[in-house]
Amino acid sequence: DIVMTQSPLSLPVTPGEPASISCRSSQSLLYSNGYNYLDWYLQKPGQSPQVLIYLASNRASGVPDRFSGSGSGTDFTLKISRVEAEDVGVYYCMQAVETPLTFGQGTRLEIK
Amino acid sequence: QVQLQQSGPGLVKPSQTLSLTCAISGDSVSSNSAAWNWIRQSPSRGLEWLGRTYYRSQWYNDYAESVKSRITINPDTSKNQFSLQLNSVTPEDTAVYFCGRYRDGHIDYWGQGTLVTVSS
Numbered sequence: 138d139i140v141m142t143q144s145p146l147s148l149p150v151t152p153g154e155p156a157s158i159s160c161r162s163s164q165s166l167l168y169s170n171g172y173n174y175l176d177w178y179l180q181k182p183g184q185s186p187q188v189l190i191y192l193a194s195n196r197a198s199g200v201p202d203r204f205s206g207s208g209s210g211t212d213f214t215l216k217i218s219r220v221e222a223e224d225v226g227v228y229y230c231m232q233a234v235e236t237p238l239t240f241g242q243g244t245r246l247e248i249k
Numbered sequence: 250q251v252q253l254q255q256s257g258p259g260l261v262k263p264s265q266t267l268s269l270t271c272a273i274s275g276d277s278v279s280s281n282s283a284a285w286n287w288i289r290q291s292p293s294r295g296l297e298w299l300g301r302t303y304y305r306s307q308w309y310n311d312y313a314e315s316v317k318s319r320i321t322i323n324p325d326t327s328k329n330q331f332s333l334q335l336n337s338v339t340p341e342d343t344a345v346y347f348c349g350r351y352r353d354g355h356i357d358y359w360g361q362g363t364l365v366t367v368s369s
Contacts, residue, residue, distance in 0.1 A: 174354055185359035186296070186356075187359070188355050191355035197357070233355065236313075237313045238286075238351075240298075
């Protein structure tokens, strides 16, 4: 199975400041079609996860443009340009290049 | 707008079978471009993908090795839904269970989640 490793696991951020989360995979997520099968999800308290970024860098419908994803192969980053109070929750990366789909441990973002 | 509505018991006795259903609206379980997944979440195991069913001229299933001997995911085209059965449950199967639609490289719709507790 592909192991997904996120850092940091806890991320206190002042509103208006940027934030960055790293995700590394134990194998390349680059598929033969040229896409990296790496997604980012946010799970707000008491809710189901919701997709933010898919295929490494594509913002999902309705996701604010302060969220961006980058990376290729085994190293990926989620960036929030200016954190807002509503961004609180746990962020997960997930690989979908092969089954079983696997998730990172999660990064808990909190507001300072 | 796609919606996934989960149903099923929240309490299951050890050694019995966990059964959940995910009703789909706004899409078809027979879609040629989607896959229908079950994922669970617990404090000890985090988010864990369990398996999926999908239709590409015929039905396919994929299951996680960790539950492969105990799991069945079935589509029900007459009711446009899919189900999860997990046999011989133990307290380690206690988790929040989610269904989800996978399409275009991501899980774009999730069910509301069902807390299933395995206890006598």
